[in-house]
Amino acid sequence: MRDRPLRISSCQLLGERGELLIEHEGREYRLRLTQNRKLILTA
Numbered sequence: 001m002r003d004r005p006l007r008i009s010s011c012q013l014l015g016e017r018g019e020l021l022i023e024h025e026g027r028e029y030r031l032r033l034t035q036n037r038k039l040i041l042t043a
Helices: 010-014
Strands: 019-024 027-033 039-042
Touching (some): 010 019, 010 027
Antiparallel strands (some): 019 027, 027 039
């Protein structure tokens, strides 16, 4: 049986700023909340 993926709310993840920087394999990505309350991930 596989473990379930970790679940975290976007509010906890993004905090008051509404964005988060993610480093993956030497590259930086930005996860942010748009004005329409959607999530967008950009490099």
